[in-house]
Structure formats: structure tokens, C-alpha cells
Amino acid sequence: MDFRLAAEQQQFRDSVSRFSQKELSAGALDRAHGPGYPWDVAKKMAKQGLLGITIAEADGGQGGTLLDAVLAIEAVAAACPRSADVIQAGNFGPIRVLAEYGSPHHKQYLKKLLSGEAVISVGMTEPEAGSAVTDLATKATRDGKGWRISGSKIFTTHSAYADLILAYVRFGPGVGGIGSVLIQKDLSGVRLGKKSKFMSGEEWAELHFDDVFVPEEMVLLGEGGFKKQIAGFNVERIGNTARSLALGRYAYEKARAWAMERKQFGRPLCEFQGIQWKFADMKVKLDAGQLLLYRAAANADRGMPSAEETSIAKAFCNQAGFDIASEALQVRGGMGYSQ
Numbered sequence: 001m002d003f004r005l006a007a008e009q010q011q012f013r014d015s016v017s018r019f020s021q022k023e024l025s026a027g028a029l030d031r032a033h034g035p036g037y038p039w040d041v042a043k044k045m046a047k048q049g050l051l052g053i054t055i056a057e058a059d060g061g062q063g064g065t066l067l068d069a070v071l072a073i074e075a076v077a078a079a080c081p082r083s084a085d086v087i088q089a090g091n092f093g094p095i096r097v098l099a100e101y102g103s104p105h106h107k108q109y110l111k112k113l114l115s116g117e118a119v120i121s122v123g124m125t126e127p128e129a130g131s132a133v134t135d136l137a138t139k140a141t142r143d144g145k146g147w148r149i150s151g152s153k154i155f156t157t158h159s160a161y162a163d164l165i166l167a168y169v170r171f172g173p174g175v176g177g178i179g180s181v182l183i184q185k186d187l188s189g190v191r192l193g194k195k196s197k198f199m200s201g202e203e204w205a206e207l208h209f210d211d212v213f214v215p216e217e218m219v220l221l222g223e224g225g226f227k228k229q230i231a232g233f234n235v236e237r238i239g240n241t242a243r244s245l246a247l248g249r250y251a252y253e254k255a256r257a258w259a260m261e262r263k264q265f266g267r268p269l270c271e272f273q274g275i276q277w278k279f280a281d282m283k284v285k286l287d288a289g290q291l292l293l294y295r296a297a298a299n300a301d302r303g304m305p306s307a308e309e310t311s312i313a314k315a316f317c318n319q320a321g322f323d324i325a326s327e328a329l330q331v332r333g334g335m336g337y338s339q
């Protein structure tokens with residue numbers, strides 16, 4: 001067992017750090033609160049080879065590892081947390097599903113996604129199917145050489161501006177009746193409903209499919225596909241895990257810099273033991289989370305993606321990121337509660 005990164009991983013992380021500090025740190029706060037997608041960042045990342053890190057070179061990706069993608073998220077988030085979402089969109093979630101299960105016809109969409117010109121959404125959640133996602137009711141009905149899709153999706157990340165939606169639909173009853181289709185946003189019958197914002201300020205819109213015709217070749221996984229696809233979530237959790245922890249690290253570093261600069265009672269805050277305890281607790285969580293994350297990613301790269309390891313890492317790092325951000329706010333005092 002060796003807890004150090006290999007020389008080439010270290011070099012990769014250093015090069016992404018240099019790129020991020022130079023290109024992304026300016027404007028990080030504006031991006032964090034912006035409603036739209038940072039397309040300028042996406043294009044820069046495409047040029048830098050940061051989209052499709054884990055996608056095969058034959059499909060236009062970089063042929064790298066999951067751990068490489070995690071290192072990229074960490075390095076980018078250290079300069080601009082919102083930009084790490086772009087790495088997520090270009091490496092995890094629906095883009096990976098498309099690359100993994102797609103036919104050559106489906107994979108033609110990868111080109112625009114990997115060049116940072118377009119983004120793909122995944123529509124699973126519906127008004128009546130949240131945690132109970134297998135209750136989803138969006139229906140696919142046979143129509144000649146294709147399917148008619150009817151139903152609504154909510155909370156779909158990137159829905160306000162994505163060109164393409166990977167929609168989970170029901171071909172038949174039960175879990176076995178669920179599969180997925182690729183739906184272009186400009187098709188007749190696709191309608192954006194009410195817009196809303198996540199807490200970050202990022203916009204999403206209700207998606208309505210009113211009898212949308214989807215040709216057979218746009219079915220990604222037909223009946224029975226849900227079970228196959230859900231196994232892929234062992235890997236998808238890793239990206240989310242990395243972002244949560246990276247956000248915690250960003251908050252930690254900001255609070256640390258502040259504690260060394262801000263003076264009260266004639267001394268910098270960092271000299272008070274009560275503040276030092278906070279940083280000790282934060283650092284323990286950051287290190288523990290990083291070990292869980294690297295274990296999950298490294299084992300998945302060795303062909304052992306584990307539901308248990310990725311879930312433990314995700315549960316821990318999501319909570320750690322939240323706790324650390326909250327403590328960092330406290331260290332910043334009134335500043336922590338101001339924009």
C-alpha cells in the first residue's frame with residue numbers, strides 16, 4: 001500500500017492547478033452565484049483536455065482514469081468551485097453513460113459535449129417520483145419505427161440550457177420496464193416549464209414532453225436498461241463526492257487565510273486555541289474524506305467499483321463538505337454571512 005500519487009499523477013495535478021490559478025481564479029465568486037453555465041470555462045477546459053478524461057480516446061476522450069478526474073476536480077475547485085461542476089458535467093453522469101452504452105449513432109453527440117459547446121442533462125426525477133425514482137411515469141408508447149414520449153421531469157441539472165436530455169422513461173410496468181432515450185431539446189413537443197433556481201443560484205426548468213416522437217435509434221437502453229444503468233452509479237458517485245469535499249477544502253483555505261490576517265484582541269484569530277480546534281476538526285474531516293474518496297476511485301479504476309465504498313465516500317464527504325463550509329463561515333464572522 002502506497003498513499004502517494006504516482007509521478008505522472010502529481011504532474012497532471014500540478015498542471016491542472018497552474019491552469020486553474022491562471023485561467024479560473026478570477027471571477028470565481030461571480031461564477032458561483034451565476035444562473036447559467038460557464039461556457040467560456042467549458043471551452044477552455046476542452047482545450048486543456050479536461051473534458052472526457054475518463055472517456056476512451058477512440059470516442060474523443062483522454063483515456064485517463066477516474067482518479068485523474070478526481071485530481072482534476074480537486075485542482076480546479078481550489079481555484080473556482082463552480083468550474084469543478086464543468087469537470088463533473090464533462091466526465092461523470094450522462095456523458096459517461098452515453099460513452100459507455102451508446103451506439104456509434106449516439107456517440108456522434110459526444111463531439112459537441114467534449115468540445116465544451118454543449119451539455120447533456122439526465123432526467124430521472126419527476127414530481128411524483130423523487131427518492132422513489134422507480135415510480136417514474138414518463139411513458140414511451142410504440143409508434144411505427146420509434147416511440148412517443150409523454151411526461152414531465154423536474155430538478156434536471158442543466159435543463160435550462162442543455163441541447164440533449166438523457167431521459168429515463170417507462171416502456172412497460174415495474175423496474176424492468178424502465179429504460180432511457182436521448183431527446184433533443186429542439187424536438188416538437190419538448191417544452192420548458194417554470195424556471196427555478198437551486199440554492200447556489202443555478203437555474204433549472206421543468207421539462208415537459210408532450211407526445212414527443214423519438215426514433216428507435218435514439219433509445220439508449222430499452223426495457224430492462226434501468227438495472228444495467230444503475231450499476232453505473234457506483235462510479236458516478238465519485239464525481240459528486242470529489243466536488244463536495246473540494247468545496248469544503250476551498251472554504252477551509254479561505255477561512256485559514258482569514259484567520260491568519262484578521263486581528264481581534266490584539267492578535268490574529270489563528271493564535272486563539274478555540275479557533276485552532278476548529279481547524280484541527282476540519283482538517284481531520286478533509287483527510288479522512290480524501291482517503292475514502294481515493295480508495296473508492298482507485299479501486300474502481302482497478303475494475304472493482306464498489307457500491308459500498310463509493311456510498312461510504314459520498315455520505316462522508318457530502319457531510320464533511322457541508323460541516324467544513326459551515327465552520328469556515330463561523331471563522332469569517334459577519335463576513336461569512338455576507339456576499
Ligand SMILES: Cc1cc2nc3c(=O)[nH]c(=O)nc-3n(C[C@H](O)[C@H](O)[C@H](O)COP(=O)(O)OP(=O)(O)OC[C@H]3O[C@@H](n4cnc5c(N)ncnc54)[C@H](O)[C@@H]3O)c2cc1C
Nearest residue numbers: 121122123124125126129130131132154155156157158198
Ligand atoms: C442540486 C440538485 C441537482 C439535481 N439534479 C438532478 C438531475 O440532474 N436529474 C434528476 O433526475 N434529478 C436531479 N435532482 C433531483 C434529486 O435526485 C431528487 O431531489 C432526489 O431524488 C430526492 O427527491 P425529492 O426531492 O422528490 O425528495 P423526496 O423523495 O420527496 O424526499 C423528501 C425527504 O424525505 C426523505 N425520504 C424519502 N423517502 C424516504 C424513506 N423511504 N424513508 C425515510 N426518508 C425518506 C428524503 O430523504 C428527503 O429528506 C437534483 C436535486 C438537487 C438538489
